[in-house]
Each structure stands twice: as structure tokens, then as C-alpha cells.
Amino acid sequence: MSAVPSQQPGGALLNLRGLCVDYVSPNGIARAVNEVSLEIHSGETLGLAGESGCGKSTLAFAISRLHKMPALISEGEVWFNGQDVLRMGDEQLRKFRWSEVSIVFQSAMNSLNPVISIGEQMSDVLLAHRDLTPAQALERSAELLQVVGIHSSRLSSFPHQLSGGMRQRVVIAIALALNPKLIIMDEPTTALDVVVEREIMEELYELKEQFGFSVLFISHDLSLMGEISDRIGVMYAGKLVEIGTAEQIMSHPTHPYTQGLLASFPTIHGPKVRLEGIPGSPVNLLELPAGCAFQARCPHQTEACLQAVPPLEPVAGRQVACWNAGRAA
Amino acid sequence: MDASVTGKPALPESGAKARPERQKKRFHRIRGFFHGNPPALIGVGLMVLMIVACSLAPVLAPFDPERRVARPHEAPSAEHWLGTTRSGRDIYSQALYGGRTSLAVAFGSGAIAMTIAVLLGMSSGYFGGKVDEWINFFTNVVLVFPQVPLLIVLAAFLGQVGPPVIALLIGLTAWPWGTRIIRAQTMALRYKEFVLAAEVMGERRWRIILVEILPNLISIVGGGFIGVVLYALLSQAGLEFLGLGDPSAVTWGTMLYWAQNNSSLFTGAWWDVFTPATIIAVFGGALALINMSIDQVSNPKLKTGPHLRIWKQLSVKIERQRSQS
Amino acid sequence: MTANLKQAAPTKRPIVEVQDLVVDFANQNSLFKKQVLRAVNAVSFDLYPGEALAVVGESGSGKSTCARALCRLNTPSSGRIRFDQQEITEIQSVAERLRYASRMQMIFQDPFGSLNPVHTVEHHLMRPLQLHHPQLSEAELKVRIGELLNQVGLAPVQETAEKYPHELSGGQRQRVAIARALAVGAEVILADEPISMLDVSIRLGILNLMEDMKRDKQIAFLYITHDIATARYFAERTAVMYAGHMVEWGNSESVTQQPQHPYTQLLLDSVPDPKRKRSRRQEATKADVPLWTPESRGCPFAERCPLVQDACRQELPPVQQVRPGHFARCFALKEPAGGPETT
Numbered sequence: 001m002s003a004v005p006s007q008q009p010g011g012a013l014l015n016l017r018g019l020c021v022d023y024v025s026p027n028g029i030a031r032a033v034n035e036v037s038l039e040i041h042s043g044e045t046l047g048l049a050g051e052s053g054c055g056k057s058t059l060a061f062a063i064s065r066l067h068k069m070p071a072l073i074s075e076g077e078v079w080f081n082g083q084d085v086l087r088m089g090d091e092q093l094r095k096f097r098w099s100e101v102s103i104v105f106q107s108a109m110n111s112l113n114p115v116i117s118i119g120e121q122m123s124d125v126l127l128a129h130r131d132l133t134p135a136q137a138l139e140r141s142a143e144l145l146q147v148v149g150i151h152s153s154r155l156s157s158f159p160h161q162l163s164g165g166m167r168q169r170v171v172i173a174i175a176l177a178l179n180p181k182l183i184i185m186d187e188p189t190t191a192l193d194v195v196v197e198r199e200i201m202e203e204l205y206e207l208k209e210q211f212g213f214s215v216l217f218i219s220h221d222l223s224l225m226g227e228i229s230d231r232i233g234v235m236y237a238g239k240l241v242e243i244g245t246a247e248q249i250m251s252h253p254t255h256p257y258t259q260g261l262l263a264s265f266p267t268i269h270g271p272k273v274r275l276e277g278i279p280g281s282p283v284n285l286l287e288l289p290a291g292c293a294f295q296a297r298c299p300h301q302t303e304a305c306l307q308a309v310p311p312l313e314p315v316a317g318r319q320v321a322c323w324n325a326g327r328a329a
Numbered sequence: 330m331d332a333s334v335t336g337k338p339a340l341p342e343s344g345a346k347a348r349p350e351r352q353k354k355r356f357h358r359i360r361g362f363f364h365g366n367p368p369a370l371i372g373v374g375l376m377v378l379m380i381v382a383c384s385l386a387p388v389l390a391p392f393d394p395e396r397r398v399a400r401p402h403e404a405p406s407a408e409h410w411l412g413t414t415r416s417g418r419d420i421y422s423q424a425l426y427g428g429r430t431s432l433a434v435a436f437g438s439g440a441i442a443m444t445i446a447v448l449l450g451m452s453s454g455y456f457g458g459k460v461d462e463w464i465n466f467f468t469n470v471v472l473v474f475p476q477v478p479l480l481i482v483l484a485a486f487l488g489q490v491g492p493p494v495i496a497l498l499i500g501l502t503a504w505p506w507g508t509r510i511i512r513a514q515t516m517a518l519r520y521k522e523f524v525l526a527a528e529v530m531g532e533r534r535w536r537i538i539l540v541e542i543l544p545n546l547i548s549i550v551g552g553g554f555i556g557v558v559l560y561a562l563l564s565q566a567g568l569e570f571l572g573l574g575d576p577s578a579v580t581w582g583t584m585l586y587w588a589q590n591n592s593s594l595f596t597g598a599w600w601d602v603f604t605p606a607t608i609i610a611v612f613g614g615a616l617a618l619i620n621m622s623i624d625q626v627s628n629p630k631l632k633t634g635p636h637l638r639i640w641k642q643l644s645v646k647i648e649r650q651r652s653q654s
Numbered sequence: 655m656t657a658n659l660k661q662a663a664p665t666k667r668p669i670v671e672v673q674d675l676v677v678d679f680a681n682q683n684s685l686f687k688k689q690v691l692r693a694v695n696a697v698s699f700d701l702y703p704g705e706a707l708a709v710v711g712e713s714g715s716g717k718s719t720c721a722r723a724l725c726r727l728n729t730p731s732s733g734r735i736r737f738d739q740q741e742i743t744e745i746q747s748v749a750e751r752l753r754y755a756s757r758m759q760m761i762f763q764d765p766f767g768s769l770n771p772v773h774t775v776e777h778h779l780m781r782p783l784q785l786h787h788p789q790l791s792e793a794e795l796k797v798r799i800g801e802l803l804n805q806v807g808l809a810p811v812q813e814t815a816e817k818y819p820h821e822l823s824g825g826q827r828q829r830v831a832i833a834r835a836l837a838v839g840a841e842v843i844l845a846d847e848p849i850s851m852l853d854v855s856i857r858l859g860i861l862n863l864m865e866d867m868k869r870d871k872q873i874a875f876l877y878i879t880h881d882i883a884t885a886r887y888f889a890e891r892t893a894v895m896y897a898g899h900m901v902e903w904g905n906s907e908s909v910t911q912q913p914q915h916p917y918t919q920l921l922l923d924s925v926p927d928p929k930r931k932r933s934r935r936q937e938a939t940k941a942d943v944p945l946w947t948p949e950s951r952g953c954p955f956a957e958r959c960p961l962v963q964d965a966c967r968q969e970l971p972p973v974q975q976v977r978p979g980h981f982a983r984c985f986a987l988k989e990p991a992g993g994p995e996t997t
């Protein structure tokens with residue numbers, strides 16, 4: 001193993017190098033995130049696409065070390081703005097969380113405390129990290145609510161009194177409370193209706209322009225991701241299989257999985273054709289085959305795919321992990 | 330993590346292979362229950378041992394438990410393993426024969442109480458509406474009565490009651506708790522889609538309740554049953570100790586009654602008290618252990634298996650590596 | 655391969671006819687006031703063999719309630735539902751109920767919930783066969799189960815039949831649910847969001863399977879969804895629901911490519927499109943979906959509609975034909991056979 005660097009390589013805001021996250025289960029050790037390396041720059045939106053079991057949520061949790069037993073970060077490094085996150089002490093980690101990186105979870109009802117009013121929850125966050133009086137915290141909370149388009153009279157409401165869309169906006173407001181440099185969004189709109197989703201996304205664009213934070217946007221909805229992201233990464237069975245600009249991924253995907261994924265979304269516009277999706281089901285992490293994890297479902301599988309795991313290499317201007325990348329494009 | 334079927338090769342489709350396949354699966358599931366589950370092993374082991382021993386009382390007991398076979402209050406010896414009572418009866422034989430009655434009463438109460446609980450709880454949960462209201466009302470009334478004092482009053486009212494009546498008394502007063510829990514779980518499952526699918530398919534209601542919903546409640550019913558058995562064992566012993574049972578019957582409870590009556594501890598014959606007390610405690614403990622392990626099955630997160638130890642070891646190792654470099 | 659686009663001009667008789675369906679729910683909100691919620695209001699539609707009707711709407715639109723009223727999980731408060739010329743609200747006897755159940759079945763949204771965790775796949779398929787085809791012998795039942803599993807793509811059948819639901823993936827579970835509906839011999843299948851809880855790459859497999867069933871066995875489908883793109887993909891006709899009302903319906907191509915009702919336009923605008931410009935302003939007002947009661951008046955979309963007029967708050971707009979096979983309820987519609995260009 002090479003020597004561990006004492007400072008962050010490159011100039012990116014977030015830098016993951018060879019990150020591995022394992023789950024210790026009664027049936028064995030499953031590698032949920034398998035040597036993932038990626039960067040997010042300041043002000044950039046990186047989309048992470050994949051289906052259930054691909055490791056994208058695990059990755060999100062691991063970045064700020066929120067993962068719980070029985071998960072553990074077994075290898076790799078996480079660098080944020082020059083700091084080594086994995087070596088932080090408890091106090092430093094506490095300060096790091098939420099003021100540098102915050103998270104918006106999928107279901108707002110899961111992340112909001114149902115027995116405390118909205119205003120109190122937001123003030124809690126502010127009081128925990130900043131030197132404010134409760135009155136000042138409440139004032140700032142009202143400002144934050146207005147930023148996301150909710151009237152400040154709602155400060156005394158409880159989560160169940162708000163609609164799904166409003167709750168999600170409150171969660172976004174809380175994520176913004178300390179002006180973080182990176183917001184991780186784990187399927188923020190999946191549980192919402194499409195019209196409300198559109199409202200939230202519009203809100204998000206405006207907030208991004210106003211505050212200039214970076215976003216790690218995790219979702220299975222590739223078309224949504226194509227809209228909001230600058231770059232897109234695709235994960236399968238814990239590995240990053242393709243990463244490039246949104247334009248490249250959406251228009252000319254090279255990895256067979258990405259191609260299959262894109263072919264799984266019927267469109268409103270354009271001619272109506274019979275699509276096939278991807279045969280088979282997502283692979284079981286405890287029974288990974290030798291070689292490429294996607295082999296069983298891949299239409300271009302060859303001998304090489306069964307032997308060794310393809311590394312992430314530059315092909316056609318982006319990075320792809322496929323032995324047949326050039327051919328499959 | 331659910332197992333997904335990847336491109337596995339197809340098994341030969343012969344019916345002959347089907348039967349052992351299914352039996353093997355069942356065996357694995359039973360083994361899985363015990364694996365890494367010490368409470369289950371110990372609890373079930375002890376319980377089975379004692380039940381078998383008591384059932385084989387005619388074979389294992391060296392003496393007739395109701396006959397005077399030796400001098401009174403003899404200490405434990407080679408001939409009388411657990412000593413003799415004040416009336417010269419062999420305690421070991423009494424324990425074995427007495428166990429048959431005590432356990433029969435305990436399990437009988439359990440069966441009565443749980444049958445009522447299942448009937449009332451599931452009807453209440455499935456049908457809802459007025460049925461639910463009335464059953465709830467009835468359950469609350471019975472629940473409000475303090476159970477042990479009620480037992481004492483009833484037993485005293487009926488004179489000296491034999492074991493079968495005790496079983497009935499306990500069974501008829503111990504069901505409300507289980508009813509509540511079964512009702513709640515039935516309500517949780519009642520609008521699940523597989524139940525709706527069965528209704529849409531045209532299944533009869535009683536079939537839906539018994540075949541579709543009840544099998545999902547087995548762990549609750551089992552846990553409740555064990556709970557009532559434990560409660561019955563102790564209540565029964567308590568009633569008999571107070572003299573409200575039938576003193577001429579040989580049960581663990583009446584052994585305690587006679588030991589108390591004959592001031593065994595005062596005269597130094599500790600084995601007279603020690604035996605029934607310990608047996609009741611051990612069996613009760615075994616039941617409690619079984620209940621604990623059933624909890625683990627229904628909520629896998631409670632399962633403390635070897636994998637958590639491995640996780641701890643790995644985390645510590647990685648922490649150390651990280652802080653060193 | 656281009657899918658076979660069937661026009662909505664039916665040449666056959668409808669197998670299900672729904673007329674002015676109304677479904678109310680009593681809601682004991684406060685101690686004294688008993689509030690009645692109107693989940694479905696004056697909805698009419700027909701289902702034809704070998705065709706799918708998609709009902710698109712958001713949560714609270716009443717689309718699931720419609721389906722449940724059809725298979726008698728919810729009782730309609732008023733309106734007529736006829737199955738093959740027979741009024742189903744008149745069904746009383748057990749035998750008749752059983753026979754109706756054999757012809758209309760439902761597939762649910764949650765693949766984890768629609769199968770009983772303690773029973774094998776074989777049991778799930780055995781029961782409907784035993785109920786509706788009691789004359790079959792044990793051996794014949796097993797053969798039939800094998801055929802069904804093959805039809806839905808769950809080979810090898812022996813292995814699958816013995817599995818428990820937790821050993822199957824989400825997509826496989828939905829296939830078992832479809833096999834269950836077929837086991838009964840259903841002529842009409844009500845699919846309530848059958849793919850929304852499945853992984854993206856598996857969804858099309860299930861949709862294509864349903865397409866095959868529709869085409870090969872001439873089964874009528876009622877496809878409930880919130881995703882208008884899959885509605886267009888799978889269904890010949892599409893209906894859009896809002897707050898319990900059908901606001902626009904007709905040929906899927908027509909409805910999705912040239913929507914007339916402002917709500918349909920809002921829905922289509924909201925669908926993510928990587929090629930769109932990001933700075934798109936939404937014209938509709940942000941508001942919650944109204945709770946409809948029997949006393950409510952006017953068009954349900956009035957609060958949010960950019961084209962709202964006085965008439966919209968007074969009465970429900972009448973049904974207007976926009977073009978052949980395409981209808982909508984809106985006062986702001988232009989003359990038929992024309993309509994404004996949208997999107």
C-alpha cells in the first residue's frame with residue numbers, strides 16, 4: 001500500500017479515494033461500497049445514480065461518518081476541504097457535520113421529530129452550532145423558512161400539519177441552516193408527487209444560485225438527474241461503473257448498465273418504442289461473481305468479463321469500468 | 330438483505346426431489362432458530378428434560394409418592410435422593426409425580442387462555458366496528474380485575490379446589506393481555522395487501538383469519554402462551570401454598586404447603602422446601618428464556634450473533650491502523 | 655420494434671362500464687362533526703378486452719379508490735358499475751360473489767405486502783385454483799401452477815414454487831402476483847401502481863409482461879399510476895384525475911402530446927426532461943389538493959388554475975369533446991378539433 005498523504009490531493013472540495021464500506025452480516029461480509037474514488041468541486045452538482053443495493057446511500061452516510069453498526073469504513077480516505085474526515089476526533093467531527101456537510105434524507109417524516117414544532121427543531125440546530133440566544137435562533141429560523149418559500153407563521157406547526165412538499169422544504173431549510181459547502185441529498189423527491197417534486201427542484205435551483213453550495217444528488221431517477229447535475233456517476237454493486245458530464249452520460253452512455261438504465265425510462269416526448277429494461281435482478285452482494293459484477297445481465301458479456309473486475313478508465317472523455325467500453329458505445 | 334435469484338442453473342424438475350428439499354429447508358429453519366441463540370438452547374433443553382422426566386414418573390420414581398416409605402424428615406441420601414417429608418414420603422418421587430399435575434395445569438391454563446385470546450383478539454381485529462367495541466369493553470372489564478386476588482377469592486369461595494378447577498380459573502382470567510396484543514397485530518395485518526388479495530379472490534372469511542393471518546402471529550401466540558404458562562405455574566403454586574388448593578393432591582404447590590405447615594425450615598429439613606421451590610424456579614426460568622429467544626426471532630435486530638463481535642473487532646483494528654499512520 | 659398503437663375507437667363491447675361513480679368516506683374528525691370526504695366524484699369510464707385504460711393522478715386524486723370500488727373493497731356510495739352487462743352492486747350470494755371474483759382481479763403496489771410471508775409461492779397459486787376450479791385433481795393443479803409460472807417468466811418452476819416470498823426479488827414477487835390473477839382466470843385486471851416500488855431496471859419487464867397478457871389473452875387492464883410516461887407506454891387510453899374528478903381522458907397519444915386541461919399540462923410540464931431549460935416558471939399557484947366534500951362546488955382545480963374564471967368556482971365544467979376520442983372538463987377550452995399548442 002502506498003504511503004498515506006498528509007493533505008488533500010488535488011483542489012476539489014470533497015475527495016474520496018478508494019473508499020470501501022463493509023457490512024458485517026450473519027451471512028458474511030458484504031462490500032457495499034467498493035473502492036469508490038470521486039471528486040466534487042465547489043459549486044458543482046454531482047449526481048449519483050443506481051438502484052437498490054448499489055451502495056449510493058451507504059456512500060452518502062459514510063462521507064460524514066453517519067454509518068451505523070454493522071457497517072464500517074474498512075479502507076480509503078475521505079478528504080473535505082483539506083481535512084481528513086476519517087481521522088477527525090469527536091469534537092472536530094461534530095463541528096464538521098452540518099456546518100460543512102449536511103444531508104437531506106428521503107422521507108421528511110423520518111427526519112423530522114413528530115412531537116416538536118418546526119421552529120424548535122430549526123432553532124435546535126442553530127443553537128447547537130452557533131453562539132445565539134434562543135430569540136435570535138428563532139429569528140434566523142424564520143428567515144430560513146422564507147428562503148424556501150414557507151411563511152414564518154408555520155414556525156409553530158408540527159410536521160404532521162404540513163403537506164409532504166412543505167415538510168421536505170423544511171428539511172432543506174434545516175440543511176441550509178449553517179450555510180454548508182456541500183449538501184448531500186439522498187432521494188429527496190422520491191416520496192413526493194411529480195408536481196410537488198417540480199416545485200422543490202425549482203426551489204433548489206434558486207437556492208443553489210443564491211448560496212453557491214455543492215450538491216451530491218442521489219437518486220434512481222436518471223431523467224431528473226440529467227436536469228440538475230453537472231456530472232453524473234453510475235453505481236452498480238458498490239462500484240462506480242461510469243462517471244462523466246451529464247451531457248455525456250445522458251446522450252452517449254458507454255457502460256452497458258448505464259445504457260440499460262437509460263432505456264428503462266419511457267418518455268413523454270419522442271416516438272413510442274418497446275423498451276426492454278435490463279433482464280435479471282440486482283446482484284446479491286454476498287454472492288458476487290468473479291470478474292465484473294454486471295456480467296449476468298450484460299448483453300455484451302465476453303470471456304474477459306468473467307475473469308477480472310474492469311478498472312475505471314478514461315474512454316471517450318469520461319471514466320468507464322468495462323472491458324468492452326469502446327465497443328458498446 | 331433479501332436474496333435475489335441470479336443466473337443459477339436450473340434444478341432437474343422432478344417431484345421426487347421436492348419432498349426432501351422442503352424438509353431440509355424446514356430443518357434449516359429450526360436449526361437457524363437455535364444457532365447463536367443460547368437462551369433458546371438452554372430454555373428448551375431444560376423444559377424438555379423436565380417434561381420428559383415428569384412424564385416418565387411411573388418409570389423413574391422409585392417410590393409411591395403418597396405412601397409412607399421411610400422415617401420422617403430424613404436428609405437426602407443414596408436411597409432417597411432428595412430426602413423425605415414430615416410424613417415419610419419420598420420427595421424425589423413426589424417431585425416427579427407432582428410435576429405431572431403442576432405442568433398439566435400450567436399448560437392447560439395456557440391453552441385455555443390463548444385459545445380465548447386468539448378467538449377474541451382476531452375477531453376484534455379483523456371485523457372491527459361493533460364487534461371490536463364490544464369485545465374491547467369486555468376485555469377491559471376483565472383486565473381491570475386484579476387477577477391474583479380474584480383467584481384467591483374464587484378459590485376460597487369454591488372451597489378447596491382441585492387442579493382441574495385451578496386450571497380453569499387461571500385460564501379464564503389470564504386471557505385479556507394476550508387478546509390486546511393479538512388484536513393489535515391482527516389490525517396491523519388486516520389491511521395488508523395479501524389479505525386484501527385473498528378477499529378479492531373470494532376466500533371465505535374464516536379461512537382468511539385462520540390460514541392467512543394466524544400463521545403470521547405464531548410468534549406472538551407462542552410468546553403469549555409461554556407467558557401464561559409461567560404465570561399459571563406460579564399462581565397455581567401460590568394458591569396451593571396458601572392452602573386454597575386440594576392438599577391431598579400431590580403437586581409442587583402442595584409440597585410447599587405441607588413443608589410450610591410442618592415448619593420444615595424451622596426444624597432444619599431444608600430439602601422439604603428447597604426441592605419444590607427450586608424446581609418451580611428452574612422451570613419458570615426456562616420458560617422465561619424461551620420467551621426471550623422468541624423475541625429475537627420476531628425481531629432479528631435483537632439477535633446478538635457472532636457477527637456483531639466480528640464487527641467490533643474489525644472496527645477496533647481499523648481505528649488503530651488509522652491512528653497509527 | 656414499434657409497439658402496436660391501437661386507436662381508442664372501440665369496435666367491441668365494453669366488459670366493464672362505470673357510470674357516475676361516487677365514493678364517500680365518513681371521517682370522524684372531531685368529536686361532534688362527522689365529516690364526509692368525497693374521494694371519487696361522478697366518474698365514468700369503460701374497460702374493453704385487450705385494452706388498457708391508465709388512470710393518472712397524484713396521491714389523493716382518488717385513482718386507487720376507483721379501482722377498489724370495482725373489486726368491491728370499497729363500497730360505492732352511488733353510481734352504476736356493470737360487469738358484462740350485470741350490475742355488480744346487486745351481487746349478494748356467495749356463489750355470485752365468487753364468480754365475480756373469478757373474472758376481476760387486482761394487483762397491488764407493494765410487492766412485499768401482496769404475498770403472505772408464511773406461505774410458499776405454490777400455496778399462493780394453489781388457493782385461487784382450488785377456489786375457482788375445484789374440479790381439478792392434485793396432479794392437474796400442479797401442472798397448471800407450472801404453466802402459470804412459466805407464463806410469467808419464473809422458470810425453473812419447481813424451484814420457484816417452493817420459495818417463500820422473502821427469497822424472491824421485488825420483480826419476481828410482482829410476477830407471482832400477476833400469476834395469481836391469471837390463476838383465477840381473470841378477464842379484467844386492476845393494476846394499482848404495480849411497478850412504482852420496483853427497481854427501475856425491472857419495471858419494464860413487468861410492464862412488458864402485462865402487455866403480453868393484454869395482447870395474448872385479451873385481458874382488460876385498469877392501470878393506476880402517477881407516472882404519465884408509463885401510462886403512455888402501456889395504455890391505449892389515459893384518464894387524468896384530480897381530487898376525485900376525471901378532468902381529461904381519451905387516446906393516450908392525444909392526451910399526452912396535446913393536453914387541454916390546465917392540470918394535465920401542469921403534470922406534463924413537471925415531468926423531468928434533461929433537455930429542458932432550467933429556468934422554467936411554473937404558472938400554477940402552489941396550493942394543496944382540496945379536500946372534496948358532497949357540499950363542494952365548482953371545479954376542483956380552481957384554486958391553482960392560471961386560467962380560472964368566475965364560472966369555475968360555481969359549477970363543475972361539463973364534458974367537452976376536444977377531438978375524436980379525447981375529452982376534458984374545463985371552461986377554458988378552445989373550440990374542439992384544434993386546441994392550443996402546448997409544451
